[in-house]
Amino acid sequence: MNKEIAIGIDIGGTNTVIGFADEAGNIIFRDSIRTDEYAEADKFVKELSDHISIGIQSIDPDCIIKGIGIGAPNGNFYKGTIEFAPNLRWTGIIPLADMVKSYFNIPVILTNDANAAASGEMIYGAARGMKDFIVITLGTGLGSGIVVNGKIVYGHDGFAGELGHTIVDSHGRLCGCGRQGCLETYVSATGITRTVIQFLEESETVSSLRGIPTKELTSKKIYDAAKEGDQLAVDAFDFTCQILGLKLADSVAYTSPQAIILFGGLAKAAEFIFEPTKRYMEESMLKIYSNKVQIIPSQLPESDAAVLGAASLIWDLDN
Amino acid sequence: MNKEIAIGIDIGGTNTVIGFADEAGNIIFRDSIRTDEYAEADKFVKELSDHISIGIQSIDPDCIIKGIGIGAPNGNFYKGTIEFAPNLRWTGIIPLADMVKSYFNIPVILTNDANAAASGEMIYGAARGMKDFIVITLGTGLGSGIVVNGKIVYGHDGFAGELGHTIVDSHGRLCGCGRQGCLETYVSATGITRTVIQFLEESETVSSLRGIPTKELTSKKIYDAAKEGDQLAVDAFDFTCQILGLKLADSVAYTSPQAIILFGGLAKAAEFIFEPTKRYMEESMLKIYSNKVQIIPSQLPESDAAVLGAASLIWDLDN
Numbered sequence: 199m200n201k202e203i204a205i206g207i208d209i210g211g212t213n214t215v216i217g218f219a220d221e222a223g224n225i226i227f228r229d230s231i232r233t234d235e236y237a238e239a240d241k242f243v244k245e246l247s248d249h250i251s252i253g254i255q256s257i258d259p260d261c262i263i264k265g266i267g268i269g270a271p272n273g274n275f276y277k278g279t280i281e282f283a284p285n286l287r288w289t290g291i292i293p294l295a296d297m298v299k300s301y302f303n304i305p306v307i308l309t310n311d312a313n314a315a316a317s318g319e320m321i322y323g324a325a326r327g328m329k330d331f332i333v334i335t336l337g338t339g340l341g342s343g344i345v346v347n348g349k350i351v352y353g354h355d356g357f358a359g360e361l362g363h364t365i366v367d368s369h370g371r372l373c374g375c376g377r378q379g380c381l382e383t384y385v386s387a388t389g390i391t392r393t394v395i396q397f398l399e400e401s402e403t404v405s406s407l408r409g410i411p412t413k414e415l416t417s418k419k420i421y422d423a424a425k426e427g428d429q430l431a432v433d434a435f436d437f438t439c440q441i442l443g444l445k446l447a448d449s450v451a452y453t454s455p456q457a458i459i460l461f462g463g464l465a466k467a468a469e470f471i472f473e474p475t476k477r478y479m480e481e482s483m484l485k486i487y488s489n490k491v492q493i494i495p496s497q498l499p500e501s502d503a504a505v506l507g508a509a510s511l512i513w514d515l516d517n
Numbered sequence: 518m519n520k521e522i523a524i525g526i527d528i529g530g531t532n533t534v535i536g537f538a539d540e541a542g543n544i545i546f547r548d549s550i551r552t553d554e555y556a557e558a559d560k561f562v563k564e565l566s567d568h569i570s571i572g573i574q575s576i577d578p579d580c581i582i583k584g585i586g587i588g589a590p591n592g593n594f595y596k597g598t599i600e601f602a603p604n605l606r607w608t609g610i611i612p613l614a615d616m617v618k619s620y621f622n623i624p625v626i627l628t629n630d631a632n633a634a635a636s637g638e639m640i641y642g643a644a645r646g647m648k649d650f651i652v653i654t655l656g657t658g659l660g661s662g663i664v665v666n667g668k669i670v671y672g673h674d675g676f677a678g679e680l681g682h683t684i685v686d687s688h689g690r691l692c693g694c695g696r697q698g699c700l701e702t703y704v705s706a707t708g709i710t711r712t713v714i715q716f717l718e719e720s721e722t723v724s725s726l727r728g729i730p731t732k733e734l735t736s737k738k739i740y741d742a743a744k745e746g747d748q749l750a751v752d753a754f755d756f757t758c759q760i761l762g763l764k765l766a767d768s769v770a771y772t773s774p775q776a777i778i779l780f781g782g783l784a785k786a787a788e789f790i791f792e793p794t795k796r797y798m799e800e801s802m803l804k805i806y807s808n809k810v811q812i813i814p815s816q817l818p819e820s821d822a823a824v825l826g827a828a829s830l831i832w833d834l835d836n
Contacts, residue, residue: 454672
């Protein structure tokens with residue numbers, strides 16, 4: 199039988215990564231182009247298509263290309279569009295799936311990056327065999343992909359699954375979305391940095407983090423300090439997990455998932471994230487859900503996670 | 518063609534109602550038995566089955582009985598069980614669907630009452646033609662049924678959709694579930710009564726409600742006072758809607774529904790519930806969802822709503 203391949207495209211603000219994946223998750227061709235060099239989306243798509251074509255020519259001609267899956271910020275699954283993405287140069291509504299499709303006569307599926315991550319975990323990663331789970335991506339913001347009964351939840355408009363913008367405290371921290379107290383202002387790489395700055399201001403606790411200019415503070419530096427036993431850094435992780443645990447208890451009351459998968463930069467601080475988040479979630483949760491919901495790390499290889507997620511959208515078509 | 522009939526059973530703490538419904542939602546046979554007279558579930562099921570049999574004998578013999586749908590407190594769809602229902606006399610786990618099935622050789626589907634209500638709205642009521650919506654039942658507590666892509670969300674264990682137990686304030690009102698600050702302690706017939714008692718204590722506002730002993734306060738009396746212009750009663754509705762609106766904004770971020778349907782006793786105070794809840798939800802909601810989500814009343818006839826919801830579980834089998 200000829201080998202089947204799905205092409206995954208991960209569009210980020212700076213770079214766009216291309217990967218050709220087989221059903222087992224092996225990447226047989228890799229490439230990337232700069233996203234931010236193209237002021238116009240059509241020129242970007244032309245360049246992207248050229249690179250995809252080069253990839254197609256370079257692989258075994260017996261391979262069957264099943265389709266192209268695209269993960270993009272503010273991607274809309276139903277319409278195949280990127281809509282008002284703040285980190286991209288293209289403003290308004292970009293019909294990106296149709297633009298790519300005009301170059302290749304195969305299925306093109308587009309969704310937002312967190313939904314692509316959820317699809318990736320289901321096909322290749324920690325959620326294989328699961329039908330109900332949630333993926334939370336802890337990067338600059340907090341993204342999420344919700345899977346119910348083996349399908350990503352898109353909602354009536356394609357924009358379901360924005361847990362980063364559920365409210366922790368309606369008088370709380372100002373969010374990039376214009377509202378106050380969204381979960382991602384507390385629980386994300388940026389969120390924990392804001393927590394440390396707040397703790398440094400409010401307390402006199404001795405901390406190695408006092409030596410770092412606030413503009414240079416990162417979640418990585420907070421993690422390093424916590425590993426060294428810095429109490430303020432440890433407390434900042436605890437505060438983050440307390441808020442995340444409380445909101446995940448709410449999440450369980452919505453879709454009762456078998457597992458919640460944490461992914462992204464902040465989740466790398468594993469020993470300060472997984473156990474306390476689980477503990478706080480259990481404390482806050484309705485009893486009927488007690489000890490049923492796992493909180494686990496992603497099982498996608500970090501360097502290829504985004505393209506594997508995008509490629510997995512194509513395998514999911516068969517279900 | 519022979520007429521097809523679905524039997525709906527609504528099990529409540531006091532009464533159990535039986536209704537035979539056709540596909541258009543007409544009830545062609547009605548009956549009821551006392552739930553609370555039976556200390557043992559098997560004796561209850563025997564009596565229920567006798568009444569169902571009488572119904573079957575009384576209708577046109579050409580009718581085809583498609584199945585029996587049951588709505589029950591703490592009902593589990595996957596297992597067909599009633600589990601630890603606080604308002605029923607039968608303790609532990611009752612395999613009710615199997616017990617009913619032993620009398621009738623037809624499909625028996627059991628779910629909790631809020632999920633049955635959601636199914637009823639989809640088949641017979643306000644959600645006809647919708648694939649993504651949420652039903653909120655505002656009775657003694659707050660129940661909910663979430664529909665995604667035309668299917669009720671059950672989650673991995675059958676217990677999804679407990680929005681009444683998402684947290685408004687983790688230091689807030691004590692809930693029957695043993696935790697603090699659950700949504701239903703604020704937003705339900707009981708919740709608004711607690712709000713009025715709190716407002717009466719905290720303020721000196723003149724109110725007709727001061728003349729009613731707190732044990733005799735009901736949401737109906739609060740509604741009557743609000744209609745008369747009683748400011749404290751009006752404020753209590755406003756407070757209730759503010760909390761509901763905020764939490765519905767969160768709900769939209771989960772499953773992005775086309776509509777949220779409010780049902781039950783408290784929703785009857787329509788002029789004090791729908792417009793303010795929508796307004797507060799819009800104020801709290803992420804911009805991408807603005808002006809997309811309707812908040813609408815149930816369209817099931819009140820007296821038959823519960824049995825129609827239960828019967829609709831059987832029509833839903835065909836999808």
